[in-house]
Amino acid sequence: MATILQVAEAFSAHRFSEVYPFLHPEVTWTLVGAARLEGREQVVQACETALGQLAQTTSQVLRFKTVANADAVVIDTVTRYxxxxxQSSFVSACDIFEFTQGHLTAITSYTQEVDSSILG
Known part of the structure; x- marks a missing residue:
């Protein structure tokens, strides 16, 4: 069985199919400033849509930092698409994952396109 850290890392790395078995039926995914998805079906549908969009790009992860405790994981990423x-773009993202008894119950995602010059 995967750990909550492995599940969260798979999600933030867009390896969504690895995460599906761990989604709670009533999972929520808040895309701050954009949408709130409720339930496993909506989350899976959004992931599959994202995979379709990602198939049109190549990506390079420039930063992938993780903080975890017993029931939550936070992952901060910067990715070049x-x-x-x-045409390239740089996206900074922070995903907060909440777990209950090994099931992913809530995701909060903050994303922002950033200028590459601030990446140092």
Whole structure:
């Protein structure tokens, strides 16, 4: 059985199929400033849509930092995405994962496109 850290890392790395077995039926995913998804079906559908969009790009993870305790994991990432027209964008994201008895019950995601010059 995967640990909560492994589940959270798989989600933030867009390996969603590894996460599906751990989703609580009433999981919520808050995409701050954009949407709130409720229930396993909505979360899986959003993940599959994201995978379709990601298939049109290549990505390079520039930062992947994790903080965890017994029932929560926070992952801070910066990823460079390049589309088929060779246009690149940099996205900073912070995902907060909450678990209950090994099931992922809540996700809160903060994402922001950033200028590459601030990445140092």
């Amino acid at each position: 390049v589309d088929k027209k060779w």
